[in-house]
Amino acid sequence: xxxxxxxxxxxxxxxxxxxxxxxxxxxxxxxxxxxxxxxxxxxxxxxxxxxxxxxxxxxxxxxxxxxxxxxxxxxxxxxxxxxxxxxxxxxxxxxxxxxxxxxxxxxxxxxxxxxxxxxxxxxxxxxxxxxxxxxxxxxxxxxxxxxxxxxxxxxxxxxxxxxxxxxxxxxxxxxxxxxxxxxxxxxxxxxxxxxxxxxxxxxxxxxxxxxxxxxxxxxxxxxxxxxxxxxxxxxxxxxxxxxxxxxxxxxxxxxxxxxxxxxxxxxxxxxxxxxxxxxxxxxxxxxxxxxxxxxxxxxxxxxxxxxxxxxxxxxxxxxxxxxxxxxxxxxxxxxxxxxxxxxxxxxxxxxxxxxxxxxxxxxxxxxxxxxxxxxxxxxxxxxxxxxxxxxxxxxxxxxxxxxxxxxxxxxxx
Numbered sequence: 001x002x003x004x005x006x007x008x009x010x011x012x013x014x015x016x017x018x019x020x021x022x023x024x025x026x027x028x029x030x031x032x033x034x035x036x037x038x039x040x041x042x043x044x045x046x047x048x049x050x051x052x053x054x055x056x057x058x059x060x061x062x063x064x065x066x067x068x069x070x071x072x073x074x075x076x077x078x079x080x081x082x083x084x085x086x087x088x089x090x091x092x093x094x095x096x097x098x099x100x101x102x103x104x105x106x107x108x109x110x111x112x113x114x115x116x117x118x119x120x121x122x123x124x125x126x127x128x129x130x131x132x133x134x135x136x137x138x139x140x141x142x143x144x145x146x147x148x149x150x151x152x153x154x155x156x157x158x159x160x161x162x163x164x165x166x167x168x169x170x171x172x173x174x175x176x177x178x179x180x181x182x183x184x185x186x187x188x189x190x191x192x193x194x195x196x197x198x199x200x201x202x203x204x205x206x207x208x209x210x211x212x213x214x215x216x217x218x219x220x221x222x223x224x225x226x227x228x229x230x231x232x233x234x235x236x237x238x239x240x241x242x243x244x245x246x247x248x249x250x251x252x253x254x255x256x257x258x259x260x261x262x263x264x265x266x267x268x269x270x271x272x273x274x275x276x277x278x279x280x281x282x283x284x285x286x287x288x289x290x291x292x293x294x295x296x297x298x299x300x301x302x303x304x305x306x307x308x309x310x311x312x313x314x315x316x317x318x319x320x321x322x323x324x325x326x327x328x329x330x331x332x333x334x335x336x337x338x339x340x341x342x343x344x345x346x347x348x349x350x351x352x353x354x355x356x357x358x359x360x361x362x363x364x365x366x367x368x369x370x371x372x373x374x375x376x377x378x379x380x381x382x383x384x385x386x387x388x389x390x391x392x393x394x395x396x397x398x399x400x401x402x403x404x405x406x407x408x409x410x411x412x413x
Contacts (some may be wrong), residue, residue, distance in 0.1 A: 025243040025318040026233040027088060028080070028148040029041045029177075030136055031118050031131060032072035033095035034062035046110045047120070047130040051142045053088045062093060070110045071095075072153035075382045076226050082218075083197035083253040084230030086237060090142065092134050094118055108374075135167045140174070145321050146316075147243075148232065152223035155181035158201035165205035165297075174324050176207065176298075176317035178310075180225040183212040183279070183322045189260025191270050195277035198297070206307035207317075208297040210279050213259035215252055215289065224282060224291075227252050231291055232314075243314040244359045246294045246393040248280070254289040257282045276300060280310075294393045305392055315360075315390045323347070323386075335382055340367050343384060351388060363388030 029049070036044045045061055049087030052058040058077040068075040075093050080089050094117040097108035098272045120131015129137065138146050164179035171177060180186045181203065194212050203210050211224035231247045239245050257264040266274075271283045271292045278300060299308040306316050325345075333339050344365055351363035365386045372383050 023205050024144065024147060024236075024241055025314065026086070026147040026229075026236045027090065027144050028076075028133060028150050028233075029090040029092065029146045030073060030076045030229075031094060031149075031151040032076070032153055033070065033113050034073040034093040034161050035065040035067075035071045035092070035110075036063055036093060036095065037097045037108050038063065041098070044097070045091075045093055046127065047092065047094055047134060049090050049092050049134055049138055049141055050390060051088050051090050051144070052077070058089075058091065062091065062230055065162045069153070072151075075222060076150065076152055076229070078220070079222055079226045079253070080230050080233070082348075083227070084103045084234045086233030088144070090138050090144070090146070092131075093132055094120070095279070098143060115154060115160050118151055118157075118160050118162045120153045132163055132167050133173055139172055145175050145325070146171055147318070148229050149177050149179045150225060150229050152182065152226040155223075155225060156184035157181075158203065161201075161203055161208065161210075162205070165208040168205075168207040171299070175321050178314055178317065179205070179208045180228050181208055181210055181297075182214075182225045183210060185213040185259040185264075186261070189262070189264075191259075191264070191266060191274060191281075194279060198277065198279060203297050204278070204301060206296050206298040206302060206313060209310060210297045212274065212279055212281055213264050215254035215282050216256040216258050217254050221258055222254070226278070227254070228280065228291060242354075242359055243318050244311055244390050246311045247311075248294045248393065248395075249290050251287070251291065252282055252289045252291055254282060257284070257289070276315045276377050278308075296397055311393060319386075319388070335380065337378060340382065343367075347384075349384065351386075354388075359390070361389040361391055 012169045050061045052061060055077055062073060065071040065074050067307060073093060095110045095113050099367045100109055100112035102109040102112055118131050123130055135146060138144065148398060149168055151160055151164060154160045155164060161181035164181060168177045168179045183194055183197055188194055198210055212219050213227055215224055215227055231250055233252055235245050235247050236243050250410065266281060266283060268285055271281050275293040275295055278295045279296050280291060282289055283292035294310050295308055296310055296313050302308055305312050307313055327343060330339060344367055347365040354360045355362055365384050369386055371385060
């Protein structure tokens with residue numbers, strides 16, 4: 001095109017303020033087993049993430065069964081879609097009817113699946129990822145960021161729980177999530193023994209929430225981690241999809257708590273003892289059965305609010321994930337004052353909006369000279385520093401009552 005121009009022309013400049021990319025904070029990625037025996041072998045979903053928005057989509061992909069001990073994904077689908085009505089969910093079935101067999105004649109048997117199948121790895125023959133390793137494929141397949149990592153029926157195995165927490169950080173080398181795990185109520189049926197089990201098995205990660213016991217609704221028994229995932233999604237949905245509220249003291253779909261096959265009744269003091277040791281539980285106290293507890297697994301050894309409180313830990317992870325996705329479009333742009341100011345202005349507008357809505361108490365982002373040495377700038381690295389304070393949950397409300405004899409004067413007025 002000729003460089004010579006004669007006339008009136010219009011040009012466009014990049015917007016100096018970038019809106020954040022919306023992501024869901026509570027999309028679960030769930031690992032387990034599903035009843036796929038009757039499906040055509042070519043259509044079986046084995047070690048393949050599947051995104052489902054409805055229960056009918058889950059049934060179409062995996063089938064349905066009331067045998068939740070054998071088919072653990074069915075429990076989660078029933079709770080998430082049938083009780084809490086939140087989605088989507090990414091399901092990963094590790095059960096292979098051709099590999100997990102028993103008896104003579106050989107029959108497929110989902111009970112032959114082991115914790116090693118859930119933890120997964122890299123298939124020696126095909127090179128494909130299996131089990132928890134498939135977390136890294138969720139964003140590249142579906143463009144959704146994992147918010148929760150779940151494996152009801154398996155996460156009571158400490159090896160699985162620790163692997164889940166390990167996978168919750170550095171997803172795709174960038175993103176963070178939180179792992180919801182259970183304490184085995186069959187081997188730990190009494191609440192005084194639960195904190196010791198938690199510590200002895202190293203369930204102390206800030207990106208982990210530890211649950212005990214199970215909950216029951218009618219004839220159906222759910223792992224507490226299953227209902228916690230649905231409750232988190234429900235509370236987030238009520239909060240504009242921003243994870244700043246705690247799921248604690250919100251209603252569970254339950255009419256009993258179960259430990260060791262028997263009903264478990266906890267008083268407020270017993271439930272608070274579990275909370276004080278970094279555990280969440282179910283409590284029937286005021287307003288029916290509710291989730292009770294705000295602490296991540298690292299508490300009480302770690303008291304830093306950003307790590308020890310569930311909603312603050314989730315908010316920090318969500319905020320970081322959103323920052324990454326919003327400004328990934330600016331990677332490899334020239335480092336100029338305009339680029340820096342675009343990021344600073346965009347984020348401060350966003351943080352000011354959060355403060356106005358009382359999602360945070362305050363926040364700001366800065367580009368600090370002492371955090372950006374010349375050698376880093378020359379090498380293409382720029383660093384920002386965000387200060388923010390999400391509100392802590394009001395876990396204790398205290399009112400002091402005092403008898404004031406001065407009011408006796410009202411008898412003479």
